Amino acid sequence: MNKQRLGVIRSLFTMQQGQSYKTILRYFYPEFITALILYSLPYFVDCFFIGHLKSTEIYTISGVVDNCLNIFVKVAEGLSIGTVAMAGYHNGLKNYKDVGRSFVNALWASVIVGGLISCTVYLGGYWIYKFFNFSDHMIYLGLPFLRIRAIAMFFMFVCFAFIGFLRSIKNTFVPMILFAIGSIVFIFFDYCLIFGKLGFPALGLQGSAVAYLVQYFVMLVCAAIYVFCFSANQKYEISMKPDAQSVSEIMKLLWLSFPIVIDKAIMAWAYVWLSIILVPIGQHALANFSVMKLMERMVFLPATAFAQVITFLVSNDVGSHKWSDIKANIIKVLFLSSIMIAVLLAFGSFYAVQIVDFIGHNKEIGCIAAQVFPALSLFVFIDLLQLILSGALRGSFNAQTVMITRVCIIIFYFMPTSYALSLLPIQSDVLKFFIIYSSFFIGNGLMSIVYIKKLAKRQ
Numbered sequence: 001m002n003k004q005r006l007g008v009i010r011s012l013f014t015m016q017q018g019q020s021y022k023t024i025l026r027y028f029y030p031e032f033i034t035a036l037i038l039y040s041l042p043y044f045v046d047c048f049f050i051g052h053l054k055s056t057e058i059y060t061i062s063g064v065v066d067n068c069l070n071i072f073v074k075v076a077e078g079l080s081i082g083t084v085a086m087a088g089y090h091n092g093l094k095n096y097k098d099v100g101r102s103f104v105n106a107l108w109a110s111v112i113v114g115g116l117i118s119c120t121v122y123l124g125g126y127w128i129y130k131f132f133n134f135s136d137h138m139i140y141l142g143l144p145f146l147r148i149r150a151i152a153m154f155f156m157f158v159c160f161a162f163i164g165f166l167r168s169i170k171n172t173f174v175p176m177i178l179f180a181i182g183s184i185v186f187i188f189f190d191y192c193l194i195f196g197k198l199g200f201p202a203l204g205l206q207g208s209a210v211a212y213l214v215q216y217f218v219m220l221v222c223a224a225i226y227v228f229c230f231s232a233n234q235k236y237e238i239s240m241k242p243d244a245q246s247v248s249e250i251m252k253l254l255w256l257s258f259p260i261v262i263d264k265a266i267m268a269w270a271y272v273w274l275s276i277i278l279v280p281i282g283q284h285a286l287a288n289f290s291v292m293k294l295m296e297r298m299v300f301l302p303a304t305a306f307a308q309v310i311t312f313l314v315s316n317d318v319g320s321h322k323w324s325d326i327k328a329n330i331i332k333v334l335f336l337s338s339i340m341i342a343v344l345l346a347f348g349s350f351y352a353v354q355i356v357d358f359i360g361h362n363k364e365i366g367c368i369a370a371q372v373f374p375a376l377s378l379f380v381f382i383d384l385l386q387l388i389l390s391g392a393l394r395g396s397f398n399a400q401t402v403m404i405t406r407v408c409i410i411i412f413y414f415m416p417t418s419y420a421l422s423l424l425p426i427q428s429d430v431l432k433f434f435i436i437y438s439s440f441f442i443g444n445g446l447m448s449i450v451y452i453k454k455l456a457k458r459q
Contacts, residue, residue: 018328019313024336027312031305034176040301042186042215046208047294049194051359056287058205059365061142063290064132065149067275072117072153074264076160079110082257083164086249091169100236103165103227105249107158107240112250114157121150132286133279141205148209155216162223169236174226178219186215263403270410270440277422277436281429288368288433291359295373296380299348302340303384306333307391314395330392330455334385341384349374372434379441386444389451398454405450414443 043066050062083106090098121128125146129139163175189200190211196202203210227233271293278285313329348355356370390402418439426432 018325018332021332021336024309024313024329024332027309028302028305028336031308032302035301035304037180037183039179040297042183042190044294044298045187046190046211047290047359049190050205050208051365053194053204056284056365057138057141059290060283060287061129061134061138061145062205062208063293064129064275064286065142065146066290067272067293068128069121069149069153071265071268071272072121073156074268075117075261076110076114076153076157078257078261078264079106079113079157079253080160080164080167081260082106082253083161084168085256086253087165087168096235097237099165099169100238101245102168102249102253103161103236104238104240105246106164106253107161108246109250109253110157110161113254114154117157118150118154121153122147125150132276138283145205145209148206148213152209152213152216155213155220159216159220159223162220162227165227166223174223178223181222182215182219185218186211189214259400259403263399263406266403266406266410270414270443273410273415274418274437274440277418278433280422281432284365285368285429285433287365288372291356291365291369292373292376292437294359295348295355295369299341299344299377299380300383300387302344303337303387306337307387309333309391310388311391311395314392315397318396326392326396330388334388337384337388338381341380345377345380349377368430368433371430372437375434376437376441379438382441382445382448385448386451389448389455393451393454396455401454402451405447409443409447409450413446414440417443 047062050059053059083103087099087102087106090096090102125143126139128146129142134142159178163178166172166174190208192198192200193203193207193210194205195207200207228238275286275289278289310330310333313333314326317323317325317329352370352373356365356367356373359365390406393399393402418436421436421439422432424432424435426435
């Protein structure tokens with residue numbers, strides 16, 4: 001047995017290097033609960049409710065729109081992180097007036113960027129659907145849904161500016177409360193407006209879009225009341241009137257946020273590209289792709305939480321050059337996350353048909369997903385490795401490496417490879433779906449190789 005294998009085994013069982021499993025799990029549980037309740041649960045519930053409409057067309061429209069708009073969600077998140085960096089810098093220096101000025105500039109940047117994106121999506125909805133080869137019937141069925149979601153997206157951008165400001169002043173409690181309120185509001189209105197309960201009209205698919213609109217509007221109002229009306233925030237001297245330096249500060253924020261936006265958006269784009277490549281297989285393939293994404297997201301919740309944990313752990317050790325502790329923590333996190341994901345994958349594979357029926361309530365919606373998920377589950381571990389290692393690199397201040405690697409792999413490997421695979425004369429829809437989808441995970445494997453080499457050089 002070589003030294004590397006002995007080192008890995010030693011890292012798994014030693015308590016002298018890295019954090020203990022108990023400590024890692026103590027960090028994990030809050031992140032997992034946050035990811036589940038605040039971010040993932042509304043999406044799961046929405047897919048479940050829409051599945052009850054028992055329409056392949058409606059489920060396909062919902063899945064495609066969610067897939068496309070997720071890119072712009074990542075843009076909003078990137079701007080929010082940029083706001084944290086800029087306003088947080090001034091907050092650390094106790095330049096509270098500059099903190100307020102940074103927030104106002106971020107708010108105007110979000111209004112401008114969010115407004116432009118929302119208008120583009122609203123006005124270009126027909127061509128977005130046409131790009132996915134939707135029939136005219138499906139386009140006119142889905143246009144109201146997309147346009148309402150476009151309006152909701154504007155409120156989301158502005159809301160994320162407030163959240164970025166609150167995090168920059170080390171207030172993480174209020175953003176958590178805002179997301180909790182948003183989740184509760186969304187689930188309530190989603191149920192009532194889709195099915196016409198408690199005196200509300202039954203709007204079907206459009207009810208889901210209105211629920212998103214109400215969610216972000218309520219979150220925005222609550223955030224604005226807290227920021228502008230609570231005396232604790234008066235020291236920031238927040239004034240909505242732009243000053244002479246506003247344009248340059250907004251450009252600085254956009255420049256600072258750009259690599260973060262690219263890093264987040266490129267992976268979202270990969271899923272959009274996958275859906276584009278699957279279009280020739282048929283409408284049912286897009287519906288099955290939406291089911292696959294939902295199942296993958298459910299299984300991947302522990303990995304998402306552990307990625308946050310490893311970023312935090314590495315960032316606390318990298319300054320002291322504790323590379324043995326960093327390596328041990330990465331191995332322990334991979335071990336714990338692999339066990340959890342393996343259990344979820346086993347459950348999902350054994351009960352794939354039942355889960356798909358529970359989600360879609362329509363055999364056509366999940367017929368391919370139920371057959372493909374057990375086979376693709378083996379590739380999920382590659383995605384897990386990529387996610388944990390990218391989190392470790394971010395913690396070691398190598399976010400640029402993650403961004404460049406993701407962009408290069410997606411553009412120069414995944415897109416041409418998946419396109420070439422889509423041209424193969426394969427008669428079986430299930431086999432073709434599997435081959436195209438697996439190319440995405442292989443790309444994640446290539447990313448992992450780059451990340452491993454980069455981390456090895458730092459030791």
